[in-house]
Amino acid sequence: MSADAGEPFDPQGVAWRRVSPRLTTARRTVLAVFHGVVVVVALVLAALLTWWIALVAVAAVLVLAWRWWLVGRQVPAWGYAERDDDLLVRHGLLFRSLVVVPYGRLQFVDVEAGPVDRRFGLASVQLHTASTATDAVVPGLPPEEAARLRDRLAARGEARLAGL
């Protein structure tokens, strides 16, 4: 798996940090709840109206199984690395992305935690530059790591601040 990970997404001398494995559980929980609701509604409707609505429930279970498996692969693929002058974020398995955000370009940093995230002790850090195309989010960080990253980014951004 890591052998064919592809050189371009593994620059030399970069120590990647992984996101918390609890993110897998969190995302699977959300998936299970969502699909569970669909299954229940479909079964109730099937009992009340016609039997073939039950096929929707079957489909929902199949999709759940597939996404369950996918999340298990996607979460370990998230990674970030702090270098001297920029932060690298990489994600995706099928469609891979690697984003390089120079500290001097940071306009602001968001730390967010939704209800599910909080329950699992997770938070996500999002980096914003003057470009809306910058898609640099690191999900699934323990809150203290998220806070550390935020402060560090803020400090480095200040030291290297440039105009637009």
Place this chain on the structure above:
Amino acid sequence: MSTGSVDGGPVDGVPVDSSAEVREVLADPGWKRLHPVTPVLRAWKVVAVVLVVLAQQGLDQLLQADLPGWVLLLGVVGGLVAVALVTAVYSAIAWRRTRYRIDADAVHVEQGVLWRQQRRAQLDRLQAVDLVRPLLGRLFGLAELRLEVAGGAGSKISLAYLKEEEAQQVRNALLAAAAGVRFAEGEEAPEAPQRAVLEVTIPRLLLSTLLSGLTIAVLLVLVGCVVTIVITGSAAPLAGMAPGVLGLVAGFWARFNHAFGFTVAESPDGLRLQHGLLEQRSQTVPPGRVQALRISQPLLWRGPDWWRVHVNVAGYGGENGTEGANCTVVLPVGTREELARLLAVVLPDLGTGDESPLDVVSRGLTGTGTDGGFTSAPRTARRLDPIAWRRHGFRVTDRAFLARSGRVLRRLDVVPHERTQSLALHQGPLQRRLGLASVALHSTPGPVSPRVDHLAAATASALLAEQSVRARAARAAAGPERWMDRGQVVGAETPGPLPA
């Protein structure tokens, strides 16, 4: 109409206005007001909108209603007068509560009737200044001044309306202050001298509009009409086509109206653009505010060798719709020679060394493969993009990044190194199989989103690493935000040689 009676408390720490303060609103000599005709113009704008809506939608229903003609007429006219009165009164109050002030560092604007707003915009963050003269404003000799700061949607500051001369004076003062030029008390900033660079003639504008993709659409619609008439034998489907045809005509008109009398000039304050038939707009983009530039060519412009140029300017990106799209055109149509003159103003130094910048750009515009020192996509890319694969490529000069693409619609994106925000490398499953990857450079919001598709994975990876080093070096060496201060920064003009 005081805020206190509405929500009974201070808003965001802003003291609640008392009528005493309103009376003294201009006590400070630095504060100025907008032109007193403003409420009339605003009221007219609202009435015009109501009229248009009425004409488009309400007319049928009105006519169907079973009422005598004079009652209808009276109702409509009365309604319009009422709308005009209400908006005029409201606008008059708004006018009384709006004031602005410009000092050496910032523009201050206070406005709002119910929700008071005080805005302070830092002048060294000024991205562009537009002087807009709408049709009706021109009758009164009034203009609107728009200041673009890079704060996202809704961050622009609009001073509407000012007397034309005053608007020009304010613009000159703003640009001088933003540039870092100081003037003594009472002295007025003179208009910066400007030198004409190019002008788009009306015949060429008309021809170029006709030679656009819109024409192809019109022809297709016409063919469709003829075919349906022949097949069905009746002209009934024509009525169904009417809205589409109207839309196309509107498209032509919008383009013509916007680019009419387009002139580009150069001044110490930066790029000056003037254009517009009904609504005239005069834009000033200070040096170093152009974040990225795209040169493109629609298919039918190939014969006359015409090109169009769009730019990303941080403030314009926040505006949405056609407004934002119109602001970002710096050349609606031009020959290659005019393109060269424009480039010399927008990006004076492309860092091409011994080669002439036009040569490098020209090769990027029409070249394929490794023409002109470009690095192109490898042969395997033809399986993903059989038509344009030879055109995917990039070149790096000392000062800028050039991304080439498009075979049917040719395109060249230019990004100065110091304006790169962030970078990304992307790879889909097919690309991965073929050993390819795409590189994107992120710029501020706007029409230009530079991207090089289907490079060899190793090339893409190396580009990502090198470009981030180049961007950092260029940023460290970039000039100050206040462009006239440039002279004081010694030894910061050119970045040193970069590791290859």
